Amino acid sequence: MPELVLRGGRVVDATGERVADVLVRDGLVVAVGEGLEAATTLDASGCVVAPGLVDLHAHLREPGDEDAETIETGARAAALGGYTAVLAMPNTTPPLDDGAVVASVLATGARAACEVASSGCITKGRRGEELAPMGELHGLGVRVFTDDGACVADAGVMRRALEYARSLPGAVVAQHAEDPALAGRGSMHEGEWSSRLGIRGRPAEAETVVVARDLLLAERVGARIHFLHLSTARAVELVREARTRGVAVTAEVAPHHLTLTDAHCATFDPAFKVHPPLRTRTDVEALRAGLADGTIDAIATDHAPHRAEDKERPFEEAPPGMLGLETTLALVLTELVEPGVLDLRQALAALSWRPAAIAGLAGQGGPIEPGNPANLCVFDPAATWEVEPARLASRARNTPFAGWKLAGRVRHTLLRGEPVVLDGEARR
Ligand code: DOR
Numbered sequence: 001m002p003e004l005v006l007r008g009g010r011v012v013d014a015t016g017e018r019v020a021d022v023l024v025r026d027g028l029v030v031a032v033g034e035g036l037e038a039a040t041t042l043d044a045s046g047c048v049v050a051p052g053l054v055d056l057h058a059h060l061r062e063p064g065d066e067d068a069e070t071i072e073t074g075a076r077a078a079a080l081g082g083y084t085a086v087l088a089m090p091n092t093t094p095p096l097d098d099g100a101v102v103a104s105v106l107a108t109g110a111r112a113a114c115e116v117a118s119s120g121c122i123t124k125g126r127r128g129e130e131l132a133p134m135g136e137l138h139g140l141g142v143r144v145f146t147d148d149g150a151c152v153a154d155a156g157v158m159r160r161a162l163e164y165a166r167s168l169p170g171a172v173v174a175q176h177a178e179d180p181a182l183a184g185r186g187s188m189h190e191g192e193w194s195s196r197l198g199i200r201g202r203p204a205e206a207e208t209v210v211v212a213r214d215l216l217l218a219e220r221v222g223a224r225i226h227f228l229h230l231s232t233a234r235a236v237e238l239v240r241e242a243r244t245r246g247v248a249v250t251a252e253v254a255p256h257h258l259t260l261t262d263a264h265c266a267t268f269d270p271a272f273k274v275h276p277p278l279r280t281r282t283d284v285e286a287l288r289a290g291l292a293d294g295t296i297d298a299i300a301t302d303h304a305p306h307r308a309e310d311k312e313r314p315f316e317e318a319p320p321g322m323l324g325l326e327t328t329l330a331l332v333l334t335e336l337v338e339p340g341v342l343d344l345r346q347a348l349a350a351l352s353w354r355p356a357a358i359a360g361l362a363g364q365g366g367p368i369e370p371g372n373p374a375n376l377c378v379f380d381p382a383a384t385w386e387v388e389p390a391r392l393a394s395r396a397r398n399t400p401f402a403g404w405k406l407a408g409r410v411r412h413t414l415l416r417g418e419p420v421v422l423d424g425e426a427r428r
Helices: 073-080 098-111 134-139 153-164 191-199 205-221 234-242 253-258 261-265 281-292 328-337 345-360
Strands: 004-013 016-025 028-033 040-043 046-052 054-059 083-088 115-118 144-146 171-177 226-227 248-253 378-387 405-415 418-422
Touching: 004 345, 004 378, 016 261, 046 345, 054 073, 054 345, 073 083, 073 115, 073 144, 073 248, 083 345, 083 378, 083 405, 098 115, 098 134, 115 405, 134 153, 134 171, 153 171, 153 205, 171 205, 191 261, 205 226, 205 253, 234 281, 248 253, 248 281, 248 345, 253 281, 281 345, 328 345, 328 378, 328 405
Parallel strands: 004 040, 004 046, 054 083, 083 115, 144 171, 171 226, 226 248
Antiparallel strands: 004 016, 016 028, 046 378, 378 405, 405 418
């Protein structure tokens, strides 16, 4: 593999920041310093050079729904968004509850534009009844177990999953915290807007009762628990309080829950339909505060592509979910870093090295030091652009951010030293 130097960027990682060149050879960072030379020079002036972003939550739709996304197109969208690793969610057809299916996702992912790690189901068929073969999946490299898209509603099953995961090194159980009985057939947050619009709601308690219960179970069992896409102020409080008691809890938040509210549903545009739903301004503020004080560890895209004909159905019939991989970094920079909610290093911690640690992805998340794999992203924080759905690399178009003008554009993404995005263009 050719050697190259990233020239003159602001190198930011978990250890600090400095303006420096980064020399990359044979897939590794070999030097960080001044005046480094190589056959190829990539300009990074005015740019941030960071460890590649790591997404804990990407629906890649393969196998089963390749019209909406594939591992190849999803990974390309990820690379364009600055990601060098994504964790594939298990709600595929068939689901990721079986060694052969997980092995095939990993094999396809090995040729993709970013590292594709596979989650594994907690229960067979994501039905919430019988545990999936977690030990076998762990043997294939699975570290994050989740039924995402569905909540493990049965407390006894959850307890057994936590007990089993405790015996698997590096494993974590990740809960989609929405009690199905409380969420019912609701399509948006239950509150003032749902009453006004006449749309059935999903109450905040659908999330909080599961978070409270699982914190108690994880504490009792002594196992790690991760909460996917938290959306409510009360859940942030519960996690904060549990941490002070020493519960091994981590949590993520999705970019849309940090930037949009249930008031957006007044458009009746299904692009704003997502599970868990967009909540209130109070919830948005609490999630932001939770990120800022470290209660929430990670920002995860919950990239959920859907076919246009499905997302064009009426609000209550359309499937939930929105795209995220190509907009998350710019949204975080524009909506959180620029106004001072987070500083740049806090934002990158939540987008890169903390999620890498949660998923146990060695070689991702930096630091940018000699000997470490060159999984890097180079972005211009000042470059502005407009979100145009037709120009996204994802196969789907369901972004709620169409027309938003954002600051922060990925210039280069390096996967194991290879430029998979060069001057903003995908090369794989
Ligand atoms: O909005 C959502 N969409 N929430 C989920 O949990 C699943 C996801 C999907 O797969 O489309």
